[in-house]
Amino acid sequence: MIRRRDGWLTARVGGDLVMMSVGDNAYIGLNEIGARIWDLLETPRSLPDLCRDLMADYEVGADACQADVEAFLDDLERRGAISRES
Secondary structure (H helix, E strand, O other), X not given: OEEEOOOEXXXXXXXXXXXXXXXXXXXXXXXXXXXXXXXXXXXXXXXXXXXXXXXXXXXXXXXXXHHHHHHHHHHHHHOOOEEEOO
């Protein structure tokens, strides 16, 4: 399961999302698709569920979705914004 970590403040700027972790002095800017992923993660979910929802919203194939979302999630995890549980 993929979960948001606590402590992130967010603000919408047009279709983008600006995120800031005060405790870690970290800042992340997300484009429209990254912001949609963050919104979907309001409820913890698995990678297949996340990709299913994204494929319904955007024209993307399963393999491309999984590869792109996995890379995006790796970055969010490295920055401390999400956690993953097996």
